[in-house]
Amino acid sequence: MTIQPATFPKGGVHPKENKDFTNALPIETMPSPSKVSLFLKQHVGAPCEVSVAHRDTPAVDDGVLLAKGYQGAVFQLLVDKKDRVREGDRVGEIGANLGAVLHASVSGTVDGVEGALHPQTGKAQALVIRTDPEADFLRPVYEPMDWRSLSREELQERIAAAGIVGLGGAGFPTDVKLNVKPGVKLDTLLLNGAECEPYITCDHRVMVEHAREIVEGAKILLTVLGIRYCAIGVENNKPDAIASLNEAIARSDPDDGFKVEVKPLAVKYPQGSADQIMQSVTGRVRPSGQRSSSIGIIVQNVYTTKTVYDAVVLGKPLVERVITITGRGIARPANLRVKIGTPISEIVDYLGGTTEDLCKVVVGGPMMGFAISDLDVPITKTTPGVLFLTSCEVDAQAYGPCIRCGFCLDACPMGLEPNMIGIYVEAGKGAETEPFGLLDDCFECGSCAYACPAKRPLVQFIRLARMEIDQARKLKEAREQKRKAE
């Protein structure tokens, strides 16, 4: 007898999974690159204020010390260009009330803050550190400790100090997410192990190889949240991950009062979206415009949970992550553990180059990732992988007019009308699309554009509509202010 895996009822698509390039490849550690570029903003919130310790300041174990006695303004580097940093040193402070701290991901010499190519914004400020091969011995040794002796506040402090953000792609600072307002009733921690993006297998491999850390990390998060129940949602195309997690759960202390269980989910994109996985696992639907805690759930990515374990138990900050390098355009696909800030070009060299017919490089998954034109783009905390697509994997057709087939309406998991938004934008009426609900509900999963037989760039239309709504609103405000002034 097989149990029907849980899923969300509305919308969704079934793109070809293409995970077999890398899903059986063990995680491999790439040596430190020659330099890293650490974006000052790799998270939701304000950019980091750079604060590199002066050369004379002794590197202290704690890392926190390095930030002291320091007036760091945004983008201001108050160090000599030749200052040396050690892997794990805190180099970026939280710029405003929302953000995550930044750590040096390699030991080496600070080059300065400069504009680096960014997959989403084109260019962004990044702290560049040139790796010193001789400084490698400075790499800190992380000693495990018993986290159960720590208080909730201490646990949360350690998570915040590690600069952890949601590694699934959203980049929301994890410690902030754990700060649940008093009065909000939680009952479930939901670990997101769906990994519904085609090609990407980094969470899959982390679940297979680090299941114990995930389960312990889940218990740390449960302790911080003050609840007892954790469900791990995993798409059932990853039976080895499910088995590995179940084994880790069985081995972990059964009498600590926590209940952790794996929930196999149907393979359907976007199963890994927070709204969809919450509905799949708990049947609850988040009201528009509210946080998931309003329905009693906190969602964390499985890999984020593993880094929480590393931060709390080992005191290890987020300086590296596993990414999936895949597609027909790379000589050797792999699941690589790389330093944050590693340029993609160095990863490509490490893996033996690209193929002749490479035609598109995508940072992230094929459904929501960003195409880049230059391989000098560095890896960020939220990069799950890089795709090297060849002409046979890329659909470069011109798009046609909307034939009103309604396929996008059936594909949209949020019940929106992408067809109408596209038609409005094409007619120059993007500012009038607000009633279609795209501002609150569309998270640009791309299901509509995937399903469209006319190959219409519906996500692009939606982004244009968002911009036009924003512009129209600003214009209206400016006019009103002017009228008031008169």
Place this chain on the structure above:
Amino acid sequence: MMSTESESPPGNSSPANDARRLLVSVSPHVKTDTTVARIMWTVVACLMPPLILSVFIFGFQTLIITAISVICCVATEAISEKLLGRPITVRDGSAVITGVLLAYVIPPGVPLWMPAFGAVMAIFVTKVIMGGIGFNIFNPALIGRAFLVATYPVAMTTAWLEPIRDAGIFRYMGSGVDAVSSATPLYVLKHYGMAAMLEQFGSRVSVYGDFLIGWMPGCIGETSALLLLIGGVYLIWKRYINWHIPVSIIVTTGVLTWAFGGERLFTGDPILAVLSGGLMLGAFFMATDYVTSPNQRAGQIVFGVGVGALTVLIRLKGGYPEGVCYAILLMNPLTPALDQWFRPKRFSEGAVQ
């Protein structure tokens, strides 16, 4: 399972930062392999079995009429788009569908040139000047037919042929409109009643069988309910169309005919109503035209019920024995309104506050 090695073609690795031009576009970077052209050509393929059968029912000229209709539709689209300076879109197959459907709703005994006029009306007036594919308000093939009924009423309502029973498929070649005339079952039923209809077309059981397979007087492609059903079910299975419109049309027509189609209430013959005329063709291949029918399931059911009800109204009370064509054309312009009334349910509407 692909091995790592097989993924790297030997000898063509290149340095990472070469000056190759990389394609940049907005996500998603993978798309379904379903295209407009694939859908349209699949529909064309699903329409081929009734055409082949029509050669054996009404003779070889059905093939010629259909070919002329298709060629005229494609040529009209290509020429008008060329003259308007628009991209030529004939390769997407939608003009071919219109051509095939236009021929299918024409009696098999009409002069061979007649579909050409319908084609211009269907493609140029109904589709191209409205803005091309995706912008027409009415089903192009049905406007083409309505135009021909208005301009050549005699041919369009009397050029019926007696089905061939002996493989003599060239019998009707070259014969004029009034050489061999028959009457459709719906015509006989409307004007002379059920008894006369059964007298002319055989016992009730043999009538059901003949009508299901297609051996009855009627338009070129509308007579074989069975083959149209198979094609329609395939399109539903491929998820190119939903079942909601065809099923609601068929059920509504059946129920209303059963209720009001007999001499007393609830004595009508629903099976005959569904198998005769152009109901199957209309339900599966015309009322499901994307742009002229609603997108949402609820709207589709209302649309289908409307088509079914109007069909029965025209058949029983109107001036024509068959009403599918006008029923669909009357419902077509309601599509934007139905899409407005039946919007998709937002995700958060399912939230319990």
